Amino acid sequence: MNLSSLTIPGAxxxxxxxxxTATALAESFYRKIGKDDPQIGAYLALCRERAISKATEMxxxxxxxxxxxxxxxxxxxxxxVLVTKGIRTTAGSKILGNFIPPYDCTAVxxxxxxxAVMLGKLNCDEFAMGSSNENSAWKPVHNPHDxxxxxxxxxxxxxxxxxxxxxxxxxxxxxxxxIRQPASFCGVVGLKPTYGRVSRYxxxxxxxxxxxxGPLAKTVKDAAILLRTIAGRxxxxxxxxxxxxxxxxxxxxxxxxxxxxxxxxxxxxxGLDNEVRNTxxxxxxxxxxxxxxxxxxxxxxxxxxxPTYYIVATAEASSNLARFDGVRYGYRAAGVRTLxxxxxxxxxxxxxxxxKRRIMLGSYxxxxxxxxxxxxxxxxxxxxxxxxxxxxFTKVDVxxxxxxxxxxxxxxxxxxxPLAMYLADIYTVTANLAGIPGISIPCGETTEKLxxxxxxxxxxxxxxxxxxxxxxxxxxRQSSVLSS
Ligand code: GLN
Numbered sequence: 182m183n184l185s186s187l188t189i190p191g192a193x194x195x196x197x198x199x200x201x202t203a204t205a206l207a208e209s210f211y212r213k214i215g216k217d218d219p220q221i222g223a224y225l226a227l228c229r230e231r232a233i234s235k236a237t238e239m240x241x242x243x244x245x246x247x248x249x250x251x252x253x254x255x256x257x258x259x260x261x262v263l264v265t266k267g268i269r270t271t272a273g274s275k276i277l278g279n280f281i282p283p284y285d286c287t288a289v290x291x292x293x294x295x296x297a298v299m300l301g302k303l304n305c306d307e308f309a310m311g312s313s314n315e316n317s318a319w320k321p322v323h324n325p326h327d328x329x330x331x332x333x334x335x336x337x338x339x340x341x342x343x344x345x346x347x348x349x350x351x352x353x354x355x356x357x358x359x360i361r362q363p364a365s366f367c368g369v370v371g372l373k374p375t376y377g378r379v380s381r382y383x384x385x386x387x388x389x390x391x392x393x394x395g396p397l398a399k400t401v402k403d404a405a406i407l408l409r410t411i412a413g414r415x416x417x418x419x420x421x422x423x424x425x426x427x428x429x430x431x432x433x434x435x436x437x438x439x440x441x442x443x444x445x446x447x448x449x450x451x452g453l454d455n456e457v458r459n460t461x462x463x464x465x466x467x468x469x470x471x472x473x474x475x476x477x478x479x480x481x482x483x484x485x486x487x488p489t490y491y492i493v494a495t496a497e498a499s500s501n502l503a504r505f506d507g508v509r510y511g512y513r514a515a516g517v518r519t520l521x522x523x524x525x526x527x528x529x530x531x532x533x534x535x536x537k538r539r540i541m542l543g544s545y546x547x548x549x550x551x552x553x554x555x556x557x558x559x560x561x562x563x564x565x566x567x568x569x570x571x572x573x574f575t576k577v578d579v580x581x582x583x584x585x586x587x588x589x590x591x592x593x594x595x596x597x598x599p600l601a602m603y604l605a606d607i608y609t610v611t612a613n614l615a616g617i618p619g620i621s622i623p624c625g626e627t628t629e630k631l632x633x634x635x636x637x638x639x640x641x642x643x644x645x646x647x648x649x650x651x652x653x654x655x656x657x658r659q660s661s662v663l664s665s
Pocket of ligand 1: 199311312334335354355356357358359360387494606
């Protein structure tokens with residue numbers, strides 16, 4: 182079986198039809214991880230015992246001829262910001278280096294209830310802060326398409342493991358692009374749902390009003406299956422929406438003819454690499470060929486998105502990360518004499534440079550005297566950015582844009598320049614500020630054979646339409662590859 186091209190329906194069918202067993206499938210993934218991951222660095226922990234126990238359960242069902250659940254026997258891996266009972270969960274940080282959570286996050290619980298086999302936990306930037314995975318306290322992740330390049334971040338391990346066939350698919354988190362940008366750098370599909378669509382219970386918080394849980398997968402259909410599994414109201418997350426979850430998979434093949442695709446000039450401005458621009462523009466022409474109408478829209482406040490995001494995100498982070506104090510769980514500095522020395526030394530030794538930078542920026546933005554000038558102002562601009570989308574969506578069904586201004590950059594290229602790193606998020610952060618859903622799908626490659634991603638943004642809770650349009654594009658691309 183070719184693990185690199187295995188999809189969710191493919192893996193499930195193989196187990197259901199007894200062409201393999203879920204146990205053998207999990208073992209082949211572990212062998213591949215053992216062989217390939219030393220070069221890539223996607224995994225931080227493996228949970229073989231738990232995987233084999235779930236696989237055995239699925240094999241027993243298949244042996245009895247019973248229908249497997251939707252993810253029956255499918256090997257999936259999880260970003261290390263999602264807590265897993267009894268399995269070390271570090272969020273890429275030393276301060277959680279010895280943290281064994283006492284409970285499962287809702288997204289993982291739902292995947293396993295649907296029969297998924299959890300292989301292990303995936304590397305990421307510390308507390309999901311970063312765009313290259315180089316802020317992981319443990320090790321960098323290398324892009325499977327070119328090991329000298331970053332996989333993107335912060336869900337770099339999730340994107341790299343999926344692209345390299347070291348998991349059929351993965352879960353990631355997206356606070357300002359962390360699912361979509363690594364998906365685009367690694368040539369896979371990444372979906373950030375609407376805020377409230379997927380429970381955040383058990384997601385280690387970075388910025389609670391911007392954090393989202395979502396899938397990374399090889400195909401749009403796989404992303405649709407995963408979203409349907411993890412979505413829906415959860416009493417453990419009061420911000421999760423009470424709305425019914427559509428059958429995204431059943432809607433994938435509905436026609437796209439006549440749908441209106443918005444294109445905003447603000448997403449094609451300065452700083453956009455020419456190859457990325459040309460590829461995304463060619464993809465937009467493809468939508469016209471599929472019978473969609475291309476409509477120009479304007480998102481006039483877009484240039485304020487990065488500063489607004491980096492105020493709101495750091496402010497919330499400074500508050501969320503106050504809990505890591507060495508008292509209740511996680512790392513505690515040794516040899517300290519007073520309480521305040523324990524706090525200071527624990528946080529100094531346990532947190533990395535980028536995390537400290539953000540705690541300081543956020544504390545500053547929230548401090549008396551600066552609150553109105555920065556935090557309050559950013560909240561007002563956030564409303565304007567949201568209204569930009571609301572206005573645009575009165576005219577169009579979706580908006581198409583590049584996911585990232587460039588393809589994957591080199592490891593080390595931006596580590597000493599945080600501002601340059603922040604600018605890599607220019608096209609992704611607004612969807613988080615507005616809470617709208619967005620998907621990144623592969624749409625071509627550079628002359629150096631690096632993947633290029635395109636982003637499709639939709640209306641609140643309208644994941645069905647972005648998935649449908651993404652699926653239509655993906656199918657048309659595959660048929661043109663097959664016929665060429
Ligand atoms: N790159 C962005 C940041 O560093 C987004 C991170 C994320 O989505 N978790 O904040």
